[in-house]
Amino acid sequence: MKKGQETKIVILEAGLDMASQLGLECVSIGSLAKVIKMSKSGLFAHFQSKENLQVEILNYAGRLFSESVIVPSLKIKAGITRIKALVDSWINWSSALTGGCIFVSASTEYSDRPGKVRECLLRQQNDWIDCLDRIAQAAISSGDFRADVDCQQFAFDLYSLMLGFHLYFKLLDNSETKKRKEIALDRLLNNYR
Amino acid sequence: MKKGQETKIVILEAGLDMASQLGLECVSIGSLAKVIKMSKSGLFAHFQSKENLQVEILNYAGRLFSESVIVPSLKIKAGITRIKALVDSWINWSSALTGGCIFVSASTEYSDRPGKVRECLLRQQNDWIDCLDRIAQAAISSGDFRADVDCQQFAFDLYSLMLGFHLYFKLLDNSETKKRKEIALDRLLNNYR
DNA sequence: TTGACAAAAACGAACGTTCGTACTATATTG
DNA sequence: CAATATAGTACGAACGTTCGTTTTTGTCAA
Numbered sequence: 001m002k003k004g005q006e007t008k009i010v011i012l013e014a015g016l017d018m019a020s021q022l023g024l025e026c027v028s029i030g031s032l033a034k035v036i037k038m039s040k041s042g043l044f045a046h047f048q049s050k051e052n053l054q055v056e057i058l059n060y061a062g063r064l065f066s067e068s069v070i071v072p073s074l075k076i077k078a079g080i081t082r083i084k085a086l087v088d089s090w091i092n093w094s095s096a097l098t099g100g101c102i103f104v105s106a107s108t109e110y111s112d113r114p115g116k117v118r119e120c121l122l123r124q125q126n127d128w129i130d131c132l133d134r135i136a137q138a139a140i141s142s143g144d145f146r147a148d149v150d151c152q153q154f155a156f157d158l159y160s161l162m163l164g165f166h167l168y169f170k171l172l173d174n175s176e177t178k179k180r181k182e183i184a185l186d187r188l189l190n191n192y193r
Numbered sequence: 194m195k196k197g198q199e200t201k202i203v204i205l206e207a208g209l210d211m212a213s214q215l216g217l218e219c220v221s222i223g224s225l226a227k228v229i230k231m232s233k234s235g236l237f238a239h240f241q242s243k244e245n246l247q248v249e250i251l252n253y254a255g256r257l258f259s260e261s262v263i264v265p266s267l268k269i270k271a272g273i274t275r276i277k278a279l280v281d282s283w284i285n286w287s288s289a290l291t292g293g294c295i296f297v298s299a300s301t302e303y304s305d306r307p308g309k310v311r312e313c314l315l316r317q318q319n320d321w322i323d324c325l326d327r328i329a330q331a332a333i334s335s336g337d338f339r340a341d342v343d344c345q346q347f348a349f350d351l352y353s354l355m356l357g358f359h360l361y362f363k364l365l366d367n368s369e370t371k372k373r374k375e376i377a378l379d380r381l382l383n384n385y386r
Numbered sequence: 387t388t389g390a391c392a393a394a395a396a397c398g399a400a401c402g403t404t405c406g407t408a409c410t411a412t413a414t415t416g
Numbered sequence: 417c418a419a420t421a422t423a424g425t426a427c428g429a430a431c432g433t434t435c436g437t438t439t440t441t442g443t444c445a446a
Binding site for chain 3: 002003004007038039040041042043045046
């Protein structure tokens with residue numbers, strides 16, 4: 001790999017970390033350059049604009065999410081087992097980040113900020129919901145879910161649950177959060193069985 | 194009311210509006226002053242610091258939320274009727290804001306930002322969860338909920354549902370969101386009945 | 387393996403603007 | 417007339433971005 005690509009990865013890694021703590025909008029080129037000990041202008045040259053940097057951080061996070069959450073769970077037998085594994089790796093993903101999940105924070109940050117960042121995020125979120133839909137379909141095929149299950153409703157229910165978990169876990173630091181999540185998930189799955 | 198108090202309300206109103214679109218951290222004193230057509234320094238004098246401004250915006254939002262969501266629903270007969278009314282006014286609350294719900298965005302913004310703003314937000318969120326808990330307790334007393342219902346779990350479930358609704362509604366602009374919410378709410382209530 | 391050389395990458399300085407905050411002075415209010 | 421409220425000006429720092437220069441890298445001939 002060429003030198004420039006290596007540097008870019010270092011930048012994106014630090015950028016993701018910073019975005020997870022402060023939000024994408026507060027990732028400043030100056031502070032990011034300071035963290036990885038390079039010059040503002042040298043860093044800037046890799047992206048040509050702050051907006052591009054933000055989009056690339058988001059895409060970098062998307063690749064990581066795919067690698068550590070989606071791909072592994074698709075290797076597991078379809079159905080409830082897969083869904084539970086997915087939830088586990090999903091939680092690990094957001095726990096691994098210094099701050100909160102970047103997709104959660106970006107979703108609130110950019111719901112009213114037109115531009116490339118918002119468009120990128122929207123694409124990612126819709127893809128993710130489609131992915132959840134397909135996982136529910138596979139659960140129908142495997143016989144774990146009833147045949148008449150509304151897969152888009154499943155996606156909504158599961159995503160909602162994870163958002164609740166994220167709030168309780170990251171902001172409120174509630175000690176019973178894992179238990180709450182477990183109960184809610186069991187109830188959710190029972191409703192579709 | 195004194196002149197200063199009137200001005201302060203104008204500021205907080207505009208500040209809440211801006212915070213709902215851009216997030217509390219991006220409410221700048223300069224841009225806010227421009228919006229309400231007064232000088233930066235004149236506006237600043239009301240708060241002595243940006244942090245105080247943010248805290249006051251949050252408390253202003255809290256008072257509004259209490260007036261338009263909590264108080265009205267407590268006037269309704271306890272139980273399922275009250276809960277449904279609460280959800281309705283909760284949705285109206287976040288629809289009325291130009292951007293998203295300020296509590297949702299602030300929750301992700303300040304989960305890793307120590308300071309007065311975070312402390313204020315934490316207090317509000319814990320109060321709100323306690324409020325949901327008491328509403329569930331009242332539903333038990335009224336006979337709508339089973340006696341063994343875990344009220345804190347109810348709070349978690351309902352808050353999760355609302356967070357999902359908020360994401361679908363504000364970012365994804367999903368046309369089926371209201372239907373999804375309705376289905377999830379009915380299922381939630383049935384589980385506690 | 388080395389030396390030369392072009393391409394790529396990183397740098398430092400500066401641009402104009404905005405940030406939050408601190409002062410002092412002028413208007414407005416009670 | 418005193419108290420309160422608003423305006424004006426200035427500050428140092430940080431913002432994103434541009435520029436020209438220097439350093440580092442990869443390639444190819446010797």
